[in-house]
Amino acid sequence: MKKFKAHTSTCPIVHTMTYIGGKWKPIILGRLLNGAVRFGKLAVQIPDISRKILTEQLKELEEDGLIIRHSYNEKPPRVEYELSEIGQTVIPVLMAMTELGSKMHEAITKHKRRVTRAH
């Protein structure tokens, strides 16, 4: 998905999509709602994401200032990610998406059955 250039648009939804529009970003952010989480734990909780993509997405989120990376100098290493102050502002969107998800999925499944029967 070619990314938007946030600065060329005035539409607030475009801005939002620019920063959290990726396939995985809302899901990652959703895992950080209850506080800092280690890299490895994220990888387990989001089984379909590869470590490489997870690393990339986390780096982008950090560059945009949505999350903070804490690296503890231990062996084996420990790295935790948590929502920054800016990241906290995304919470209402994540909540709305969570609220919507299950209800909508059910409704759409029903809708599709109706359409299929009418073939």
Added chain:
Amino acid sequence: MKKFKAHTSTCPIVHTMTYIGGKWKPIILGRLLNGAVRFGKLAVQIPDISRKILTEQLKELEEDGLIIRHSYNEKPPRVEYELSEIGQTVIPVLMAMTELGSKMHEAITKHKRRVTRAH
């Protein structure tokens, strides 16, 4: 971006991303908040989307039951799209995204200036 298979997941956010996760879908839906809009008007209001992609995305949204397509048998043709009942349930997410967009964009722009100065 490879799409999620909604039925293989139990995460509500994944469901939401499945149905409105495309680059353009939230923006299109945002244009329908105030009632039915003609195809051509959508194309003008979202200048960076091509007619082909607009057609495709509208078709997907219709198949998922989020919008309703009204085709009037006139020459030249007139086609209008509006939010369905299911589509209305997305409004809170769109509102949250709108609310977030401008605030977050400003905050992130500031953040990036800080980071750049610290080089």
Added chain:
DNA sequence: TTCATTGGTTACATGAACGTTACCACTTTT
């Protein structure tokens, strides 16, 4: 008669996003 209008479709091309596999450094545990 030629142009504009409208809502598309078709064929083709592209690249960003995503994925897979292998590898690394360093320590503790077995």
Added chain:
DNA sequence: AAAAGTGGTAACGTTCATGTAACCAATGAA
């Protein structure tokens, strides 16, 4: 001595979503 645990990186491949350009039918207007 070998394996496990951790958080990555590098080199490669793939594919889907997106984009461009040209075209269409039917009517009314110039």
